[in-house]
Amino acid sequence: MSVTIDGKLFDFKPGATVLEVAREHGVKIPSLCYHPKIGPAGRCRICVVEVEGQKGLETACTLAARDGMVVSTDTPKVLEVRRMVVNLLLSNGEHNCLSCEQNGQCELQDAAYQLGIEAPAFVVDGPPAEVDKSSEMIVIDRRKCIMCGRCIDACNKVVVNEVLGMGERGHESRVVCDTDRPMADSTCVQCGECSQLCPVGAIIDKKAIGKGRVSNLTKVNTTCPYCGVGCQLTLHVDKDANRIVKVTGREVLPNNGMLCVKGRYGYEFPSSPKRLTQPMIMKNGKHEPVSWDEALDYTAGRIKEIVAKNGSDVFSAFGSGRITNENNYAIAKFTRAVIKNNNVDHCART
Amino acid sequence: MDKQVREKIVAITEQYSSPKTAVLSALQEVQKSGSGYLKQEDMAEVATLLDVPLASVYSSCSYYSMLNRKPVGKYHIEIDTNIPAMLAGAGDLLAHIEKRLGIRSGETTKDGLFTLSTVEDLGACGTCPVIQLGDRYFEEMTPEKADKLIESLKRGQIPESKSKVVVGGDRKVLLRRVGQPNSTFISSYLKDGGYKALEKALGMKPEDVTAEVKSSGLRGRGGAGFPAGVKWGFLPKDSGKPVYLICNADEGEPGTFKDRQIMEYDPHLLLEGMAISGYAIGAKRGFIYIRGEFAWIADILERAVEEARSSGKLGRNILGTSFDFDISVHRGAGAYVCGEETGLIESLEGKRGNPRKRPPFPAVSGLFDCPTIVNNVETLSLVPFIVEKGEAEFRKIGLPNSSGPKLFGVSGHVQRPGVYEFPLGTPLCDILEAAGGVKGNLKAIIPGGLSTAIMTAEELGDCNIPMDYDNLPKRGTSLGSGGIMVMNDTVSIPAIALRAIEFYAHESCGQCIPCREGASVIKALLSKMVAGKGTKEDLETVLSLTATIKGTTICPTGEAFSVPIEAMIKKFRREFDALIQQP
Ligand SMILES: Cc1cc2nc3c(=O)[nH]c(=O)nc-3n(C[C@H](O)[C@H](O)[C@H](O)COP(=O)(O)O)c2cc1C
Numbered sequence: 037m038s039v040t041i042d043g044k045l046f047d048f049k050p051g052a053t054v055l056e057v058a059r060e061h062g063v064k065i066p067s068l069c070y071h072p073k074i075g076p077a078g079r080c081r082i083c084v085v086e087v088e089g090q091k092g093l094e095t096a097c098t099l100a101a102r103d104g105m106v107v108s109t110d111t112p113k114v115l116e117v118r119r120m121v122v123n124l125l126l127s128n129g130e131h132n133c134l135s136c137e138q139n140g141q142c143e144l145q146d147a148a149y150q151l152g153i154e155a156p157a158f159v160v161d162g163p164p165a166e167v168d169k170s171s172e173m174i175v176i177d178r179r180k181c182i183m184c185g186r187c188i189d190a191c192n193k194v195v196v197n198e199v200l201g202m203g204e205r206g207h208e209s210r211v212v213c214d215t216d217r218p219m220a221d222s223t224c225v226q227c228g229e230c231s232q233l234c235p236v237g238a239i240i241d242k243k244a245i246g247k248g249r250v251s252n253l254t255k256v257n258t259t260c261p262y263c264g265v266g267c268q269l270t271l272h273v274d275k276d277a278n279r280i281v282k283v284t285g286r287e288v289l290p291n292n293g294m295l296c297v298k299g300r301y302g303y304e305f306p307s308s309p310k311r312l313t314q315p316m317i318m319k320n321g322k323h324e325p326v327s328w329d330e331a332l333d334y335t336a337g338r339i340k341e342i343v344a345k346n347g348s349d350v351f352s353a354f355g356s357g358r359i360t361n362e363n364n365y366a367i368a369k370f371t372r373a374v375i376k377n378n379n380v381d382h383c384a385r386t
Numbered sequence: 387m388d389k390q391v392r393e394k395i396v397a398i399t400e401q402y403s404s405p406k407t408a409v410l411s412a413l414q415e416v417q418k419s420g421s422g423y424l425k426q427e428d429m430a431e432v433a434t435l436l437d438v439p440l441a442s443v444y445s446s447c448s449y450y451s452m453l454n455r456k457p458v459g460k461y462h463i464e465i466d467t468n469i470p471a472m473l474a475g476a477g478d479l480l481a482h483i484e485k486r487l488g489i490r491s492g493e494t495t496k497d498g499l500f501t502l503s504t505v506e507d508l509g510a511c512g513t514c515p516v517i518q519l520g521d522r523y524f525e526e527m528t529p530e531k532a533d534k535l536i537e538s539l540k541r542g543q544i545p546e547s548k549s550k551v552v553v554g555g556d557r558k559v560l561l562r563r564v565g566q567p568n569s570t571f572i573s574s575y576l577k578d579g580g581y582k583a584l585e586k587a588l589g590m591k592p593e594d595v596t597a598e599v600k601s602s603g604l605r606g607r608g609g610a611g612f613p614a615g616v617k618w619g620f621l622p623k624d625s626g627k628p629v630y631l632i633c634n635a636d637e638g639e640p641g642t643f644k645d646r647q648i649m650e651y652d653p654h655l656l657l658e659g660m661a662i663s664g665y666a667i668g669a670k671r672g673f674i675y676i677r678g679e680f681a682w683i684a685d686i687l688e689r690a691v692e693e694a695r696s697s698g699k700l701g702r703n704i705l706g707t708s709f710d711f712d713i714s715v716h717r718g719a720g721a722y723v724c725g726e727e728t729g730l731i732e733s734l735e736g737k738r739g740n741p742r743k744r745p746p747f748p749a750v751s752g753l754f755d756c757p758t759i760v761n762n763v764e765t766l767s768l769v770p771f772i773v774e775k776g777e778a779e780f781r782k783i784g785l786p787n788s789s790g791p792k793l794f795g796v797s798g799h800v801q802r803p804g805v806y807e808f809p810l811g812t813p814l815c816d817i818l819e820a821a822g823g824v825k826g827n828l829k830a831i832i833p834g835g836l837s838t839a840i841m842t843a844e845e846l847g848d849c850n851i852p853m854d855y856d857n858l859p860k861r862g863t864s865l866g867s868g869g870i871m872v873m874n875d876t877v878s879i880p881a882i883a884l885r886a887i888e889f890y891a892h893e894s895c896g897q898c899i900p901c902r903e904g905a906s907v908i909k910a911l912l913s914k915m916v917a918g919k920g921t922k923e924d925l926e927t928v929l930s931l932t933a934t935i936k937g938t939t940i941c942p943t944g945e946a947f948s949v950p951i952e953a954m955i956k957k958f959r960r961e962f963d964a965l966i967q968q969p
């Protein structure tokens with residue numbers, strides 16, 4: 037089965053939407069409410085396309101691809117609707133890119149860029165929207181919110197924390213926590229999934245504010261060191277300052293982008309001055325830096341001594357979620373084969 | 387929340403398969419029993435009781451305009467200021483009451499006795515100005531009557547409110563019994579031959595009933611004119627799921643006030659229509675989704691359902707057959723978009739009334755994801771006639787492609803605003819004549835509810851225009867719901883356009899950017915224009931928006947305002963131009 041998009045023929049699997057087919061083949065269609073993780077919402081209407089033989093426009097995110105379908109993504113009619121959507125969004129609210137954290141990583145900005153919109157076509161005054169800075173980790177800047185509803189689906193359908201909802205109606209609509217509580221007083225657990233899926237700069241990570249622009253940060257993919265799940269994450273690093281500015285989850289297994297509050301926001305420890313950077317031995321009531329050889333010899337000697345004196349049962353080993361599988365394997369092996377008991381346990385055992 | 391309310395809510399939840407469905411009803415109960423508004427604690431209690439997230443209670447609660455989240459006075463005076471009311475002098479009434487109470491709209495008197503608010507169309511277009519006070523209406527208000535009302539309330543007495551009805555036309559089918567004493571009681575309905583059609587239907591095969599309705603050519607009276615029998619035919623065969631029938635009694639479109647006449651004065655006609663339709667489509671359960679403001683009409687319907695149940699016309703084994711069918715009356719809470727069938731379904735499920743994307747259509751997946759048919763009150767009330775008298779008799783009324791009788795609500799500048807029953811295709815002039823003729827010099831009419839394109843006096847000529855589903859589209863407008871708003875030459879069209887877009891901006895559910903932001907931008911630009919501060923560019927912006935918005939939204943609301951606003955500007959361009967600031 038195949039569809040023609042902008043004159044090119046693409047095969048597709050049954051059930052795929054036009055947006056999915058297009059993206060798979062590098063055809064750019066903007067989307068503000070659609071995100072692969074939450075599926076088609078059909079709300080923002082920016083992904084409209086023209087289908088041959090059909091009168092009106094269709095939203096690509098909800099349109100199931102059909103064999104033989106001929107789709108155009110850049111006709112004057114399509115571009116006019118897209119331009120209108122972006123202009124309407126820019127016409128009120130405060131979409132000021134100058135100091136926005138998401139500058140360079142904003143889907144509204146991208147759409148405006150693609151459409152060549154330099155400044156809003158018209159501006160109307162609206163009531164000022166407020167910023168909720170109450171939470172320790174997350175800021176909701178309603179002045180920039182485009183009410184796409186992604187964060188709400190993220191909270192309710194992806195992580196199922198059921199904190200965010202859409203309050204009011206029409207132009208007054210606003211993202212609320214619980215019964216419209218400040219985020220800090222709500223049932224929010226600060227997992228940050230909303231911030232990860234927000235297409236614009238309306239939900240952002242508080243600690244990253246002012247710490248570095250997207251274009252100056254280097255992305256480093258790694259595994260979360262906290263627990264045994266092994267969530268995949270991306271560190272956004274300011275290399276000059278040798279500092280992690282923020283963390284996002286990678287949209288791959290096992291976590292599909294989701295993180296817990298520790299994984300997403302507890303990232304200062306690598307550069308903490310309190311961090312142990314070399315082995316130390318307590319000498320005369322004080323920790324003193326020593327060489328690895330000295331430390332290992334000392335530890336091996338003490339283990340031998342204690343086990344010889346009291347029997348192997350007094351020894352037990354604790355592995356850690358923060359070391360690798362191989363390390364943990366070695367601990368278990370050592371305990372069983374060298375010490376000869378089964379007293380092995382692990383901090384991530386629940 | 388006291389024990390009684392809690393028990394009542396639990397009882398409501400038992401009516402539905404999922405307790406979530408009761409969110410709206412629960413909030414309404416709590417508001418009614420408590421201080422007249424909902425505190426965060428109330429919402430939290432409802433959330434716990436129904437085991438739903440706090441945010442989903444809040445998002446439902448804040449969607450509906452009848453649910454208050456701020457304290458209100460002992461008496462909440464709500465004045466309809468929509469276009470029919472505006473034409474009838476609601477502006478003066480509001481000013482009078484504001485002066486009288488010493489407060490502005492949106493405020494409460496210091497003694498906590500009165501809160502004054504303005505509201506959108508209350509479905510009383512023929513009897514404007516209208517005041518809603520709790521669960522009743524005071525219609526045909528004047529400043530003098532308002533004074534009396536306020537005096538009486540100050541004494542702690544809520545006066546008797548009798549809703550007034552003006553009906554006319556040939557009244558062959560739908561309004562036949564309106565005005566008779568005790569017309570709402572089943573005894574009266576039976577005496578006039580009621581429920582005979584049901585008996586006849588139950589002797590037929592369900593598919594034959596559907597076939598009869600199909601060949602009658604009955605077209606949906608809710609606005610779109612879609613053939614009812616064809617819609618019923620979309621139901622999947624043997625889906626294994628229950629089928630639901632929903633009667634759309636939301637009647638929220640400005641200019642429309644027809645369905646309430648049937649429900650208020652001949653409720654059994656609707657119930658019989660629903661029972662027959664339910665039988666035809668294989669439903670065992672029907673719902674009447676009635677706008678919350680029509681509280682006393684909902685009471686009438688509930689009593690009628692009770693009567694029908696106890697005389698074997700509803701419930702189990704109807705008329706001794708194996709057919710079971712029951713009806714619940716479900717009250718809305720103030721949201722125009724809940725009249726759109728998928729918004730209605732969401733609302734019935736206890737959620738925000740946000741229209742759903744289609745496909746799937748309700749006939750395939752509607753209420754609780756089951757096959758569902760939504761029909762308008764008037765549509766369903768025509769079914770007994772079709773079954774009893776036969777489709778041929780029905781087709782004798784009206785035109786070949788627009789068969790049967792139709793209710794026309796006439797409001798605005800006519801001598802006798804009211805609801806008139808005439809065959810489809812009746813010339814506008816006859817309807818206007820029945821309504822006593824135009825008051826003053828005719829300037830324009832809106833022929834089928836606010837979402838239809840305005841027609842100028844020049845276009846109308848001698849008004850010899852057949853009112854039906856084909857002839858109006860030929861003239862660039864449509865029949866819609868049949869709500870005719872008449873305007874004389876005292877009216878300023880830019881002011882009407884502004885009021886129209888204020889309504890849609892207020893009612894947009896807010897999902898689609900073109901509707902949510904488009905309506906609000908058009909509102910801002912038109913209000914600038916009416917204030918004499920508009921520019922030529924502003925007007926061009928409005929026109930480019932209305933042209934682009936059409937067909938880009940989830941539900942037809944985007945079109946429902948772009949079409950009429952565009953028509954008003956194009957047809958009365960000079961009035962708009964005259965407001966533009968000269969450089
Ligand atoms: C915004 C909007 C509001 C509507 N309001 C009503 C209404 O109040 N009553 C109604 O019967 N139909 C209303 N409709 C039409 C319904 O969606 C639906 O088409 C109708 O109930 C179907 O019934 P019918 O086929 O019998 O006309 C509305 C449609 C829209 C888009």
Ligand code: SF4
Nearest residue numbers: 181182184185187234
């Ligand atoms: S906060 Fe972001 S994700 Fe949430 S609705 Fe607003 S723009 Fe969308």
Ligand code: SF4
Nearest residue numbers: 895897898901939941
């Ligand atoms: S068109 Fe308007 S009312 Fe309809 S779904 Fe979209 S935003 Fe809601």
